[in-house]
Amino acid sequence: MHPELDSFTVSIVRGGTSKGIFILESELPKQQPTRDNIILSIFGSPDIRQIDGLGGADSLTSKLAIIGPSTRADADVDYTFGQVSLTKAFIDYKGNCGNISSAVGAFAIENGLVRAIEPITKVRVHMVNTGRILLLSVPVIGNKARIEGDYKISGVPGSGAKVGIDWADCGGESTGKLLPSGKLIDHIEVDSVSYPVSVVDAGNITVFIAATSLGLSGIESPSEIEANKGLMTLIESIRGKVAQQLRLIDDWQLSAQEIPYAPFFSIVSPSATYTTRDGKSVAQSEIDIVSRLLFMQGVHKTHPVTGTVALGACCRIPGTIAHQALSGAAAKTDLIWIGHPSGRIEIESAVSCSGSEYRLAKSIVARTARIILKGEVYVRKSIVTAE
Incomplete structure (x- = not known):
């Protein structure tokens, strides 16, 4: 080993439409400042190119999963998610990523934390960030997670083995309620204008607003939305004020600095025909609703699974x-097809109601996942030993 370097075993893993660095809990020190400095070095952050690390220079590929034996009797593994900033020395552990979550089972099987049982291995995942349980159904062959299959997802070339993700335990994980404010619609005032929004806590807390409230059609591309700086400032103001109202932060004006990842912000509109980022057509008849979702102060290029869980729940609450x-048509079945910038994503969702309280009764999403690389990453010893 080089006298100036330490090594850490990591895997680069694709989960759904995201890609992240997976690392065993045992690889990292317990001390949080040192641990975070090591992780930032592995990714090459802060740097928008992440040129000196393994990060992919994009919010969708700058994601972290720390996996270890479960600390709970009702789960197989512990999973901590982190969104690693490109621009700051900061890792946001307050949210979750459903796409990355879909690969936790494959990683756990590969590293001997869960025994593979053909044809489907059930993996109960304790999401440390939220304290809830996620149930994964992982296709296996031999003692490995299956890779080949015919399931396709928008935003990922080819097809793969279908991984089922059951989020039914994940309603109200951050605030204790599916509707944190207890209201179907909240009114958020910015510059003396009132904006009606719905806020749902499922997967990740998500703020929903009608595209027309922002002067949009709803089928704009991510680049069109991001190019409107005034609109982006308004969206962050609304998101920040919701976060302050929910006591997630003390000052809404610091939302981008203190909680950049979640709450998510979803601009919704009725189904319509539009062209995806790669020039394909999504027909109005193929989808039930359109969403343009923002996180990390940008528009998601596809649609996050946790945002899909929240949108599915919101769709099932009248008003x-x-x-x-x-x-x-979608009101007559549990299945909802959501149109997003790269295509569409499906979710089976149902909500029950007792009095004024709503509960997530069903929330099933499917993804594909695979481990791309496993190897040693080198970190400067001066970072590892720094106090």
Whole structure:
């Protein structure tokens, strides 16, 4: 070993439409400042190119999963998610990523934390960030997670083995309620203008607003939305004020600095025909609702699974912003097809109601995942030994 370097065993893993660095809990020191400095060095952050690390220079590929034996009797593994900033020495551990979550089972099987049982291995994942349980159904062959399959997802070339993700335990994980404010619609005032929004806590807390409230059609591309700096400032103001209202932060004006990842922000509109980022057509008849979702102060190029969980729940609560935009056909079945910038994503969702309290009764999403690389990453010893 080089006298100036230490090594850490990591894997680069694709989960759904995201890619992240997975590392065993045992590889990292317990001390949080040192641990975070090591992780930042592994990714090459802060640097928008992440040129000196393994990060992919994009919010969708700058994601972290720390996996270890479960600290709970009702789970197989512990999973801590981190969104690693490109621009600051900061890792946001307050949210979750459903796409990355879909690969936790494969990683756990590969590293001997879970015994593979054909044809489907059930993996109960304790999400340390939220304290909830996620149930993964992982296809296996031999003692490995299966890779080949015919399931396709928008935003990922080819096809793969279908991984089922059951989020039914994940309603109200951050605030204790599916509707944190207890209201179907909240009114958020910015510059003397009132904006109606619905806020749902499922997967990740997500703020929903009608595209028309922002002067949009709803089928704009990510680049079109991001190019409107005034609109982006307004969106962050609304998001920040919701976060302050929920007591996630003390000052809404610091939302981008203190909680850049979640709450998510979803701009919804009725189904419509539009062209995806790669020039393909999504027909109005193929989807039930359109969403353009923002996180990390940018527009998601596809649609996050946790945002899909939240949108599915919101669609099932009569009177909310998303429910108002949902097509009539989707109201008659649990299945919802959501149109996003790269195509569409499906979710089976159901919500039950007792009095004024709503509960997530069903929330099933499917993804594909695979481990791309496993190897040693080198970190400067001066970072590892720094106090």
